[in-house]
Amino acid sequence: MTHSVPTVRPVDLRVEPVNQVLDRVERSLQVRLDSTSVVRKRRSVGAWTDRDTWVRVERRSLNKIGDQGWNGTESAALLEGLAQPAWLGCVVWRDTDGPVMWRADETEVLPGAPVGTAVLSADPVLPEEWWRAFNSSLDALSRNTTRRVATPDTVMITQHLVTESIRGTFSDEIDTSVERWVPAHADLNWANMSAPVFSLFDWEDWGNAPQGLDAATLWAASLAVPALADRVRRERRGDFESRDGKLMTLFACSKILGPDAYPEDPRIEPARHMARQVIAELQAD
Template sequence: MTLRSVDLRKEPVEAVLDRMERSLGVRLEHETVVRKRRSVGARTDRGTWVRIERRGLDRIGVQGGDGTASAEALRGIAKPAWFAGVAWRDEAEPVMWRADETELLPGTPVGSAVVAEDPQLSEEWWAAMNASLDALAAQHTNRIATPDTETLTQELVAGTIHSVFPGVDTVVVEQRPAHADFNWANMTGPVFCAFDWEDWGMAPRGLDAANLWGASLAVPALADRVRSERRDDLDTRDGRLMTLFVAAKILGPYADPDDPRLGAARETAERAVEELRTG
C-alpha cells in the first residue's frame, strides 16, 4: 500500500484525539491545540502536554518510534520530563500513531524553525544550551538519528552532500548523540529547554550545531553567534561535513530562490569544502 502524503494542519484528527484521550485518561484543552504537518499537540486537564505524531511504518524501523520516551534516560539536559505514551497502528493505512505525555515547557518556542530576526537571547540561555548539547554528546545510545524521519546513514550523508557538492570526501569519522531536529521551534526562551525528541540518536558530530546555524542564516549575527558558541564541533572534519549536509538542503534542487539564507549558506559551504580538501 502506498503511503499518502498527509498534512495534519488540514486533515481531520478528531478520532485520533478521542482515542488518545481514552488511552491516556486525559482531556485536552482544545483551545491550546497546535497543529503541524505531521504532529498535533495540546495541553491537558492535568497540567501536562500531549504530542501526537503520525509516522509511516517504513520510517519507524527497529527503533520503534519511541524517541521521546527513550530520551527520558538522558541526563544533564534541559528538556521536559516524559510521563506516559501510547501507540497504535492505523486501521486503514501503513501508519503508526504515537502520543507522548510530557511535562509542560518552561517557556514558549524561541521562534519558527527558521528565524527572520534576532531573538535576543541572554548569556544564561546560551550557557544552558551549550551545557545541554555537551551533556548530550557525552551519553551513549544504540539509537540512530532520523532527521526528517530518514535514518542518518553514511549513504544519506553522502547522497545529500554530493547532490550539491560533488567530489567531497564524505566519510564520517566521529558519531555522537544528537537531538537531530535542533531548530528555533524546538527550544524555549527565555529559559532554555529542548523538546520534540522523537528523532534523536547517533549522528556525525556537529549535526545539531549545523542545524541551528542553518536555521539562523537569515540573521547573519545570529548565525555567527551559533558558529562561535559551537565552534568546537563545527571546526572538526565532521562538523564541516554537517555544515555541507545542512547547506545542501538549503541550496539543493528544491531551493526557494527567495530564501534569504542562500548566499550565506553558499559562502560558508564553499569555505568548508576548501577546508575539507586541504585537511
C-alpha cells in the same frame, strides 16, 4: 517471501481533521485536552491537558518506523545532564485505514514558550543564561551513549546519506568520511527549544550522528539572521572546527542549495558562501 509496506497518502496534520484522534487520546490517557491550546504541525499535534501536562500526537507511516522504532521521546528520558521536559507516559495504536501508526506522548509542560518557528527571520534576543544552558545540554547529550541512529527529516543518517547529500550538491572530490558519531537531537531548530528558560523537546529523531549535526542544523535555521547564525557558530565553535562539523555544515547547506532549493530562500547566498569556504578548508586538510 518479503512483503512491501503499501504507499501511504501524504497527510498534513495542519489541515487534516484530527478530532477523532484527539478523542481517542483523551480516552486512553484519561485526560482532557484544552482545545484552545492545540498546536498543529505537519506531522504532529500538541495540546495542554487538564492535569497541567502536554500531549504530543504524531502520525507516522510504518515504512518510516523501521528497525529503530519511534519511541524517541520515551527513550530520551534516560539521557543524563540535559534540560528537557520529563516523560510521563504514552499510548500507541495502528490506524485501521492504512499502514500508519499513531503515538501520543505525555510530558511535563515546557518552562517557557518555543523560541519561534523552525527557521527564524528575526533575532529572538536570548539571554546569556539561555546560551549557557543550551551549550551545557548539547555537551551533555554528546557524552551519552545510545544504539539509536538519528533520523533527520525521518531519514536514517548513514555514511552513504552524508556522501550522497554532499556530493549530489557539491564536489565529488570531497572526502566525506565521518570520523566521530555521537548522540544528537537531529531536529535542532528554533521551534524545538523553549525560552527564556532553555529546554529541548521533540525527541522523535534523536540518535547517533556525525559530530556537529545539531550545530549545523541550527546554524542553517538561523541564516536569515546573520548575527544569530554567527552566534551559533561561536557558541558551538568546537563542533564547527572539527572535520565532521565541516561535513555537517555542507550536509546542512545541501538541503538549502540542493535540487529542491527554494529560489526565494534568503539563506541561499550565505549558505553558498559558507559552502565555498568549508570546501576549501576540507580540500586543504
